[in-house]
Structures are given as structure tokens and as C-alpha cells.
Amino acid sequence: GQQVQQSPASLVLQEGENAELQCNFSTSLNSMQWFYQRPEGSLVSLFYNPSGTKQSGRLTSTTVIKERRSSLHISSSQITDSGTYLCAMEGTGNYKYVFGAGTRLKVIA
Amino acid sequence: GPKVLQIPSHQIIDMGQMVTLNCDPVSNHLYFYWYKQILGQQMEFLVNFYNGKVMEKSKLFKDQFSVERPDGSYFTLKIQPTALEDSAVYFCASSVRDWGVGEQYFGPGTRLTVL
Numbered sequence: 315g316q317q318v319q320q321s322p323a324s325l326v327l328q329e330g331e332n333a334e335l336q337c338n339f340s341t342s343l344n345s346m347q348w349f350y351q352r353p354e355g356s357l358v359s360l361f362y363n364p365s366g367t368k369q370s371g372r373l374t375s376t377t378v379i380k381e382r383r384s385s386l387h388i389s390s391s392q393i394t395d396s397g398t399y400l401c402a403m404e405g406t407g408n409y410k411y412v413f414g415a416g417t418r419l420k421v422i423a
Numbered sequence: 424g425p426k427v428l429q430i431p432s433h434q435i436i437d438m439g440q441m442v443t444l445n446c447d448p449v450s451n452h453l454y455f456y457w458y459k460q461i462l463g464q465q466m467e468f469l470v471n472f473y474n475g476k477v478m479e480k481s482k483l484f485k486d487q488f489s490v491e492r493p494d495g496s497y498f499t500l501k502i503q504p505t506a507l508e509d510s511a512v513y514f515c516a517s518s519v520r521d522w523g524v525g526e527q528y529f530g531p532g533t534r535l536t537v538l
Binding site: 344345347349355356357359362364400402404408409410411412413414415416 | 468473527
């Protein structure tokens, strides 16, 4: 079945440092999304990015279909970036997301 | 942007009782989903729904679970009877799926506690 591997599992940054979060997929990709999960549990969609590169403020997502991977780059991290980042992918011919286990990011002063 | 609403936000019930979780999807969306996340664990797919029918369900979608969307109103997940292991946050999502693909829009979740 489809599998999604996220790395690193956890990360601690000093405020102002950059971060690179990775998501690798075991099957060919139809769709993928990056989410931020708030401490209270609700999801914030960061990017719908099935291919190519998208940027929003300090966040950049790059999905390389051939290599079955996607990355989320956070530049100039802030304490408010702390939380859990999830990637989710939908394999070709499927109509459901498979989620990664998440990356727990902590940004300290 | 488009919003998916979920009612209630929290529900506490006794084991064995029935519960219905309600989802108000984005108005022009055609595909609907339920996901389950046990506290501290991975988000997992439960079921998807299109054109009045379940397309696919996972192993987590037990016989006690059912979904429906009567007359284009709420998309509901019913659990009858509930079990302790059903305690989790349940997320509803919807999508348009132009040309077979599309972004999923997630609701804020319903936290279900079964005592």
C-alpha cells in the first residue's frame, strides 16, 4: 500500500534559522498537501502542491514527482512556527490521502 | 477561502451509545471524506463518499460505522454502538476533483470521547 515517510521526526531550531522538512512517497503521486497542525489539533492547509514549487511568505514547497518526494522549506523561523507539520499524499488511482507521521518543530529564542 | 464546518466540536458519550458527527462541506464539492486521529497518533483515512455512495473504506471503518448525505445536507458519520477505541478526533474533508484530482479542504475536527 501507499506509504509516506516524513523526516525529521522532530527538530529544534534557534529563532531565525531555516528548516527543511521532507516527505517521501512509496507510490506515484496524484496529489499532495502540506498541513500545519495546531497544538489544539485543527489543520491549516499550507500548500496543495502536486508538482513544482510554490511559495507563500517564508514557506516554500517543492514537489518532484519523478523522485517521489516533497519538501517544505521554512526560512527565518519564528517561535510561532512551532508545531507539527504533516504531509499527505494521494496515489494515482486513489481517492484518499495517506498522511505522514509528522515533523514536530520547536523554535526557541 | 472555502470552509468546512463540523458540528459538534466536542462530544462525550457513554460506551454503547450512538453518536452522529456532522459535516457541512464546501458548497460545490462532490467528494467527501472522514479521517480519524487518535491523540498523539497519525491521521488515518476512514471512508470516502461520492454521488451518494461509499467509494472506499479502510479497515478502521467498522461495521458499526455508517455515512450518508441525505438530500445534499450534512455529510454525517454515525457510530452505533460506540466503543472505547472510537475515542479520537474525527476530521471531515471535501474536494471538487477537477480532472480526477483536487485539494482537500478539512474541517476543524470533532473530538469524540467515549467513556
